[in-house]
Amino acid sequence: MMTKDKTQRNDVPSAPGRRRFINTTALAGLASVVACTDKSASSVPAAAAAGAAPAGEHVIAGLHPKPGELDTYYGIWSGGHAGDVRILGMPSGREIHRVPCFVPDALVGWGITNESKKVMGTKPDGSLKYTVGDTHHVHASYKDGNYDGRYAWVNDKINARLARIRLDYFVCDKITDLPNVQGFHGIFPDKRDPVDEKINYTSRVFCGGEFGIPLPNNVGTEDHSKYRSLFTCVDAESMDVRWQVLIDGNCDLVATSYDGKLAATNQYNTEMGVHYEDMMSAERDACLFFNVARIEAAIKAGRFKTIGDSKVPVVDGTHAANQDPKTALTAYVSVPKNPHGVNASPDQKYFICAGKLSPTVTVIELSRILDWFDGKLAALDDAIVAEVEVGLGPLHTAFDGRGNAYTTLFLDSQIVKWNIDKAIQFHKGDKNAKYVLDRLDVHYQPGHLSASQSETVAADGKFLGVGCKFSKDRFLPVGPLHPENEQFIDISGDKMMLVEDHPIRSEPHDFIIFKRDLLRPKQVYSLDDFPLAIKDAKQSGVFRNGKKVTVKLTSQAPAYSLREFKLKKGDEVTLILTNLDKIEDLTHGFAIPKYNVNFIVNPQETASVTFVADKPGVFWCYCTHFCHALHLEMRSRMIVEA
Amino acid sequence: MMTKDKTQRNDVPSAPGRRRFINTTALAGLASVVACTDKSASSVPAAAAAGAAPAGEHVIAGLHPKPGELDTYYGIWSGGHAGDVRILGMPSGREIHRVPCFVPDALVGWGITNESKKVMGTKPDGSLKYTVGDTHHVHASYKDGNYDGRYAWVNDKINARLARIRLDYFVCDKITDLPNVQGFHGIFPDKRDPVDEKINYTSRVFCGGEFGIPLPNNVGTEDHSKYRSLFTCVDAESMDVRWQVLIDGNCDLVATSYDGKLAATNQYNTEMGVHYEDMMSAERDACLFFNVARIEAAIKAGRFKTIGDSKVPVVDGTHAANQDPKTALTAYVSVPKNPHGVNASPDQKYFICAGKLSPTVTVIELSRILDWFDGKLAALDDAIVAEVEVGLGPLHTAFDGRGNAYTTLFLDSQIVKWNIDKAIQFHKGDKNAKYVLDRLDVHYQPGHLSASQSETVAADGKFLGVGCKFSKDRFLPVGPLHPENEQFIDISGDKMMLVEDHPIRSEPHDFIIFKRDLLRPKQVYSLDDFPLAIKDAKQSGVFRNGKKVTVKLTSQAPAYSLREFKLKKGDEVTLILTNLDKIEDLTHGFAIPKYNVNFIVNPQETASVTFVADKPGVFWCYCTHFCHALHLEMRSRMIVEA
Structure with missing residues (x-):
């Protein structure tokens, strides 16, 4: 080497x-x-x-x-x-x-x-x-195999949460906790429904759990034979957790097939080790496939359990429970040592795993995986159509739509460009097939x-x-x-x-x-998007109900609708601000010194904060987001009487 | 226009x-x-x-x-x-x-x-x-009129704080609260000491207070005749507040002279108005000069008061108290309408104010300000050597060292390049002096x-x-x-x-x-910079003193020194992590799921966190900062027993 x-x-x-x-x-x-x-x-x-x-x-x-x-x-x-x-x-x-x-x-x-x-x-x-x-x-999110500009999703590995981002306003609108998961790592939306042909767009997001833990995780046990990981499906629209799969080994990255039928995760720790030497002890790990339609049918048929306080149905995706291809929910394809990354080729045919601790990439043909689930492929690993060496530390793979793949080589600090068909030919035995086309430091x-x-x-x-x-x-x-x-x-x-x-x-x-x-982003909000919107500056004021006080104000450059507002020490204040400016890019800020408050309102946006008026004095609320030549003069006096 | x-x-x-x-x-x-x-x-x-x-x-x-x-x-x-x-x-x-x-x-x-x-x-x-x-x-920070690479400072306008950044490690090492100030806006370090010639470097940072408030601000009074602003001097090395000046009007930006003798702030609200119409009612506002040596002599002589709980000496810089040039601490030079910005020219001769609501820039000759303080200039405004029109909404000015100035025109959305000497000639009466040299949208x-x-x-x-x-x-x-x-x-x-x-x-x-x-930045810390450093992985361990537990561990790719550590529910834990890796750019992270902990340790850095172990279970502390091919496998198990 x-x-x-x-x-x-x-x-x-x-x-x-x-x-x-x-x-x-x-x-x-x-x-x-x-x-x-x-x-x-x-x-x-x-x-x-x-x-x-x-x-x-x-x-x-x-x-x-x-x-x-x-x-x-x-x-x-x-x-x-x-x-x-x-x-x-x-x-x-x-x-x-x-x-x-x-x-x-x-x-x-x-x-x-x-x-x-x-x-x-x-x-x-x-x-x-x-x-x-x-x-x-x-x-x-996808539609017909391409992005449709509705949503993006991103994981939080530390606390096992999935966030959704609206791609019209570029804001996060939902965050979902994944129950009984630690180290939530890979995600991928599905690309269409496995059964319903009309659903030609993303309706599920798959989430891989990386760290094995006790299920439920309320016992500080050192015995790692009790640790397990879950693979999770979240509903793309409601963001509710639909189901989970109990697996052997761990989940790392996730890929989905263009036909909606398969999801997969590469597994770098099939050993289920707790120390890195254990995690790299086996020569081969796996790419674990999920048969989405069968999993959902099993849940419909009541073949699931729940874990701890969670109501989410969990099906059994372990090796032991999935020996018969005809009923299996999962399929563990063997790939070399600690793979990192699984990617779906744009010709819709293959998933590609990179070896990380092996210098190889593995090409898995999806039609053969489906054949295996149908009982038509004798050995699951026959779905592997190429396993070829590309360099040291291969991690992830991208595609150019012309049949070529580009794989990062972490240790070599290179990108290697290789041809998928040529790699398959080479693997079949054609040693003249030149699959590596280029390298770049x-x-x-x-x-x-x-x-x-x-x-x-x-x-x-x-x-x-x-x-x-x-x-x-x-x-x-x-x-x-x-x-x-x-x-x-x-x-x-x-x-x-x-x-x-x-x-x-x-x-x-x-x-x-x-x-x-x-994408078709929107650059001005609609007042109607916000239930608390103050649609007319005349609705501004201080509304008191005992100690509960609501302050309503609007912004329009270079002034807030309330030049000053009075509170009493101890008031529980909810302040609502609507930006009545309609001009693109005309955002205002609102800071209250010593009260740890600052936020912005974009054009036609409404936002609110709640705080206790616990410090008497004069507090100049000011516009923190440059808006106008009289921006420095744009202020409102909050007067808190002792 | x-x-x-x-x-x-x-x-x-x-x-x-x-x-x-x-x-x-x-x-x-x-x-x-x-x-x-x-x-x-x-x-x-x-x-x-x-x-x-x-x-x-x-x-x-x-x-x-x-x-x-x-x-x-x-x-x-x-x-x-x-x-x-x-x-x-x-x-x-x-x-x-x-x-x-x-x-x-x-x-x-x-x-x-x-x-x-x-x-x-x-x-x-x-x-x-x-x-x-x-x-x-x-x-x-300056030395001999150029940056010396020690420190940078930055203001916090919301909560009136000054932060210092060490320019060797690019980290913030001190934050100082300015007492009795709200809306702390402009800052500028001095460039040398006004008296001691050996101090040819920055030893003070001047801070302008923008919003007038009651002094002290513990009364919610609406009566704005009681509101005042302060100009503050902070010690560059200790970051203690040295002194403050009570002023009329407000402070906006700050400039300092190369000889260390003068600081100045432009005032957009000499009216001391509370609504924007009031703040822009006067045709002229001011550039307020501070005689640093005299202020410090006054304090030495005990001519100061203090405000509320603050022990900081405050001298009187109001108009009323500074009528006699020979004893004045301050000098209010008149400049047109709501100036925004005051900048010192690199030839060390001038401060330049831009008009914001006037299309003018004003050039003030510093030697004449010193003459006024010495009783040699009859009218203070005779220090103005140019007041020329450059375009709509002039805000700030930069310099090229070739005698030209570049001023932003907010309303015109332009930069105007103009020549300072030519502007002075024009102001003197030479109407053929072409001071505007170029404009750029x-x-x-x-x-x-x-x-x-x-x-x-x-x-x-x-x-x-x-x-x-x-x-x-x-x-x-x-x-x-x-x-x-x-x-x-x-x-x-x-x-x-x-x-x-x-x-x-x-x-x-x-x-x-x-x-x-x-700059001469350092890219690897020294273990000795950190009192809590764990200098040898062998010093790692869990050290218990009743419920108080100290966890000491080190990182060295691809492992933490403790592969696991055990705690009991309710323990008050301080976890100390030293990164023993010495290689530039080899930073590690440390996250604890569900415990809201994540931080990094750069090469040879030590950091600590304190938390209560209130949740039993297994928590995989993992490296969040990509470090090594076995980064994913770099973990430590925190086992919290019920």
Whole structure:
């Protein structure tokens, strides 16, 4: 492996500093781990080496939009433990928006307003249940195999929650707790109903549980034989949890078939180990398939249990309960060592798993999985139509719609472009099939990647985004915490071309890129969207009911409808603000000094806050969101009498 | 004004959509307000019109760094009501880092770790005092008139706090509450000591209080004749409040002289009005100068009072108390209507105020202010050496070090480039002096601007950043909340050239741009920086003292030193984590599901959290910050026994 590595490196025109970091202690440490335990990683097929063009850092210019030019694609990026979702324009990589989900956002008042607290979830005392989150995978709703611009979803790994984002207003409108799940990691919406042909759009979201725990998790037992994971289905519209599947091993990423019949999760810990050495002890792990129609039929037939306080039906998807293909709800396809990532090819035929601790990618043909469920395929692993080596540390795969796949190689810090048909031919025995078409160095240690329209039937092979986990020397130093490096690559030609380095606040994992005309965002709210809306400035005032006080006011640049309002110390105040400005981009803020209140109201939006007026004095509520030449003068005096 | 406006517009090659938004209701509303009240805005001098080159949207390419190329300048941007500070690379405009200050940051655990909570400030119950903030103005420490790379400071307008950022680690290390101040807005560090020549570096930070309030503010009085503002001096090193000045009117922005003798604040509300109509009723407001040495001598001599519970000495800077120039602590120079912004020219000679509701800029010669304090200038307003018209809504001014100034025109959505000496000649009576050199349309409604090294003696006239408050049609639509548009302009030639549109999360106000070699950031911490550091993995363990439990662990990819640790329900736990990895960029995270804990430890950093183990069960603490190929497998089991 090292020989091949050296050979390929030698013809790479070195970028400044690129090699300085490659053999750091931590990664070298892993390399030795891999070398010791991964017996299959000893050589690379000649075809792969021969097929690879000289790798290098190709740089082209001119794709960065000029001032005033709009991007042609949207990107939706997860934000990792920043807990948010970011909207980028592509190909520029410009970050246009952040959508707060699981974590408070002081800018918009997410976690401050009553409306956002209701979405986020509160404790009995009204404070937020959680203020941390960890978003990894973001996917959007489908119709006929392409995005339909209704919703996106993102996971919270820390607290096992699923958030939905409305793609008309780019706001999070629902968050669902997954019961009895810890380490909720991969998600994927279905692409149509497995049974009802009329439902040609997303109606389910599948969620993978990564960490095994006692079910229910109310006993601090050390005995990990009692730990189990669940695979969860959430209703796309109501956001209720529909059902769960008890499984052996864990769930990592999730993929769904275009026909709606299959979902799958790759399993890096079929060993169900609790220490990393145990988790990597087996030479092969699995890609676990779920037969969606059969699971729902089983639930309809009452073949489920529930766990603890949860009312969600749970079916049994373990090996032991699913030996007969004709009745099986699940199917465990064997794939090499600790796979990371499962992706559906846009030709609708294959799921592809990458090996992580094996240098291979595995191509699984979906029609054969269906054959197995129908009793027509003798051995489940015969669904594997290719298992070929591509380089060290393969993680995730994207597609160009021209039959090629692009896989991140974490340890090699490369993208490898390979041809799926050629890989299948090679696997069948044609050793002349040159499946590796190109390699490109990236900077550094790539995790997820995604191409424009990659996981849709409309994959168009224009751009590739690559989430590099380490940026090291690629940007000016800013102290110990480095940004990630999202690199953008032009894949429209035979050779991959590095277009841009884009620093991004840690830590995006997955993302999607799609054509801008698939969205129809709204830029002004409707007053009717908000039950509390104050539709006329004349309805403003202070309305008292004992100690309960409602303050109603409106904003219209450069003034609030109430120039001052009086409260008494101890009042329980709910303040409702409607922005009557209708002009696009004319947002107002509302801050109350010393009362820990700040939030914004976009055009025609209404928001409210509730607080106790516990400090007497004069408090200048002011507009925090620049609105007008008299913005500084836009204030309202809150006078709290002792 | 409208005639001139039309004339100039006619020769502007219109950018797509640019004019679509210009006459929106809100701005039109203001235009009529200005037209009605601002008598001086009726015409523009022929010189200005004649001097102006045809304005337009000049676009050049090629300045955006190629992948792997480092930027040549740092930018430090305030984050508005996001409450943070952003670090950009210039000329790319890439956002490399965010420094959390006043607001929690789930990514790094700011507001979660004990160390960050101590900086932010907590209530008696240990929860954060505030979770909102509003940063506007960020400035850095000086030595010999240029940045010395020690510190930056930023204000919180909502809760009147000053934060300091260490520029070696890019972290906020101190936050100071300003007593008896509301709406703390402008800040500026001094550039040297007014008396001690050896102190040729920043040792004070000046802070302007914008909102008048009762002093102390514990009475909910409506009687605004009792409201007053304070100007505050904070010690740059200790971050203690040194002194305050009671003033008439308000403080807005702040500037300091290169000789250390003078600080100044522009006053948009000398009327001390409480409604915006009152605040704009006077035709002239003021630029208020502070004689730093005299103020400190007065305090030394005991000529101060204190306010309420505060022990900070407060001197009297009101008009009434400062009639005699020879003893005055303050000097109120008259400038036109609601000025917004005061900036010190890099030739060390002038402070420049922009009119906001007057189309003028006012140039004040500092040597004449000193003359007035020395009794050598009969009329204080004779310090004004120019007061010339530049366009509608002038706000802030930057400099190129070649004698030219660049002023944002909020209402005209333009940058005007003008020559200071020529403006002085014109003001003296030379009507042939063409002081306006160029105009450039920006997109849209610019607030602050700053040039590379602008407010230093090393102003180099390369780049200009312009914070446009509205972006409108310049980026893909992302719902009702638009990003701001930071536009970057090449000012190295005679004509300003628009280089790039850069969307940025709301809402930056001010920023500085300086050469990268002025900073020497550190990328790995020293274990000795942290009193709680666990310097050897062998010191890990669970240390119990009754219900008080200390959990000590270390991280080294791909494992934590404790694979599991046991607690009992009800334990009061302090968990301390030291990252023993030494490699640059090798940061680890630590999340505890359901316990609302997540934070990171950068290389060689130590952080701690304290919580009550109130939920029994198994909780997989996991690494949230991608670190290694076995990152997913990097976990520690927290087992809480019932």
